[in-house]
Amino acid sequence: MAESVSVTRAGALRLGGPGACAVVAGAFTAVQIILVPPAMGLGWDEIVYVSQVGDHAPAAFFSAPRARGVTVLVAPVASWSSSTALLRVYLAVLSGLALHLALRTWSGRFPPRVLATGGALFATLWVTLFYAPSAMPNYWVAVGALACAGCFLRALAAGRDRAALWGIAGSAALMALMRPTDAVYVTAPLLVLALATRRWRPLAVLVAGLAAGGAQWIVEAYLSHGGPAQRLSDASRIQGGLGWHFAVDDQLRGLIGRTLCRPCTGPLPHPAVTVWWFALWALAATALVVAVRARRPAPTALPLACAVTAAVPYLFLIGYAAPRFLLPAYALAALPVADALWHLVTTGRGRWRPVAATVVALGLAGHLAVQFVVLDRTVQRTVDDRRAWAHTAGELHRLGVRPPCLLTGHTAIPLAYYTGCSSAATGGNNANITVPAILDAARRVPVAALGTSSGSPPPYARSWAPYRFDRLHLYVAPSPARAGGPA
Numbered sequence: 001m002a003e004s005v006s007v008t009r010a011g012a013l014r015l016g017g018p019g020a021c022a023v024v025a026g027a028f029t030a031v032q033i034i035l036v037p038p039a040m041g042l043g044w045d046e047i048v049y050v051s052q053v054g055d056h057a058p059a060a061f062f063s064a065p066r067a068r069g070v071t072v073l074v075a076p077v078a079s080w081s082s083s084t085a086l087l088r089v090y091l092a093v094l095s096g097l098a099l100h101l102a103l104r105t106w107s108g109r110f111p112p113r114v115l116a117t118g119g120a121l122f123a124t125l126w127v128t129l130f131y132a133p134s135a136m137p138n139y140w141v142a143v144g145a146l147a148c149a150g151c152f153l154r155a156l157a158a159g160r161d162r163a164a165l166w167g168i169a170g171s172a173a174l175m176a177l178m179r180p181t182d183a184v185y186v187t188a189p190l191l192v193l194a195l196a197t198r199r200w201r202p203l204a205v206l207v208a209g210l211a212a213g214g215a216q217w218i219v220e221a222y223l224s225h226g227g228p229a230q231r232l233s234d235a236s237r238i239q240g241g242l243g244w245h246f247a248v249d250d251q252l253r254g255l256i257g258r259t260l261c262r263p264c265t266g267p268l269p270h271p272a273v274t275v276w277w278f279a280l281w282a283l284a285a286t287a288l289v290v291a292v293r294a295r296r297p298a299p300t301a302l303p304l305a306c307a308v309t310a311a312v313p314y315l316f317l318i319g320y321a322a323p324r325f326l327l328p329a330y331a332l333a334a335l336p337v338a339d340a341l342w343h344l345v346t347t348g349r350g351r352w353r354p355v356a357a358t359v360v361a362l363g364l365a366g367h368l369a370v371q372f373v374v375l376d377r378t379v380q381r382t383v384d385d386r387r388a389w390a391h392t393a394g395e396l397h398r399l400g401v402r403p404p405c406l407l408t409g410h411t412a413i414p415l416a417y418y419t420g421c422s423s424a425a426t427g428g429n430n431a432n433i434t435v436p437a438i439l440d441a442a443r444r445v446p447v448a449a450l451g452t453s454s455g456s457p458p459p460y461a462r463s464w465a466p467y468r469f470d471r472l473h474l475y476v477a478p479s480p481a482r483a484g485g486p487a
Contacts, residue, residue, distance in 0.1 A: 021100055036129060043414070057418075070140075074087060077090045105147045114338045144175040150167070155202040247264075249264075288336065344356050344360060345360050393420075400446055404421075406447045
């Protein structure tokens with residue numbers, strides 16, 4: 001790390017520099033490009049977002065829980081290029097810049113060495129490195145949350161700080177554009193604090209930012225989902241029903257690299273994989289104690305409060321897990337945790353504590369090793385899965401299922417994108433077509449149906465030609481009598 005290091009006459013070590021955060025952000029971008037192959041194919045959720053603006057395949061069904069933020073984010077590239085590598089490099093660069101800007105909002109609240117260390121801790125989590133260059137919303141909620149809390153503290157200290165107020169508005173809008181419900185959970189402590197202290201200007205700006213970012217979601221709710229209340233109800237149903245669910249153990253199971261743990265069964269990972277997760281919260285509590293004793297609790301207590309409200313829904317209110325759900329909590333806790341680590345390894349005068357420094361250094365080395373091993377395995381498994389989709393798409397082309405075409409079934413969305421087809425389902429969370437409409441399409445364009453979980457064809461496809469690729473059962477409709485337009 002290109003930070004300035006010097007030893008004072010008193011023998012104290014000083015570590016930090018104005019460019020430290022920029023170095024961390026730059027390294028973050030570089031490591032993404034090196035360890036997460038830019039050419040790695042798009043995943044299911046990514047396909048839904050990218051297909052709304054890309055021309056590689058017709059737009060996939062957009063269900064109630066989703067928001068359009070990622071589509072807006074990828075539009076500058078995906079609207080004119082189908083290159084996955086170009087899209088991932090663009091997102092990697094943008095995510096590094098966003099991390100740098102989010103850390104900068106905390107200048108003056110923590111020393112530069114704490115900012116750089118906190119940024120590095122967050123940036124080296126496997127889940128951060130995996131999702132930052134992905135067309136997914138969670139990383140952007142995370143950096144938006146970090147920036148929003150930092151700007152909010154600045155605004156409280158100087159109510160007419162225009163840059164801080166604009167930062168609050170912009171970061172709140174970013175979060176709401178990506179995931180409106182997450183934005184509300186993250187900012188709940190900020191809203192409560194503003195009301196309790198009667199700081200109306202930051203409060204108004206925060207509410208305005210949330211409203212601006214969530215406006216599209218609200219308008220779409222009225223146009224396509226029967227209103228916001230009905231959309232939230234539909235989203236809850238699709239997610240298995242929001243309510244009391246103890247999902248802490250599910251999140252721990254996901255730390256081994258399970259990008260979606262639903263259903264989340266099996267034994268817990270080895271303690272070496274999960275120990276960092278428990279250490280995170282222990283160090284966060286330590287940071288809070290240190291801050292209270294130093295009579296400067298706000299810069300530590302506020303982000304930790306936001307981290308807790310961001311994490312609670314995914315630890316106790318939802319019946320499945322995905323590691324990416326907790327990215328906002330990790331980002332918000334990173335700076336207090338880094339502050340706690342520096343207090344553990346140095347004295348009040350800045351001198352090293354050799355034993356503590358050695359223990360922390362060894363712990364961080366082991367932590368990084370675990371993160372990169374999990375990342376490597378997750379990337380390899382993901383690359384293999386998406387190559388299999390591409391292979392199946394090639395087989396479908398060989399069978400004559402070429403654009404314009406239609407794929408149906410529960411898992412049709414990713415395969416349809418790789419094949420260049422429309423996707424549809426008659427039931428489930430992505431239901432968007434009827435059986436008569438499928439049969440009508442089969443008279444005009446190539447249509448294929450995916451087998452059910454047991455491999456049997458859907459009722460309307462029992463007379464269609466069966467094929468099997470690896471573990472996938474496909475049923476292809478008789479060739480259409482004539483060419484037609486898109487299904």
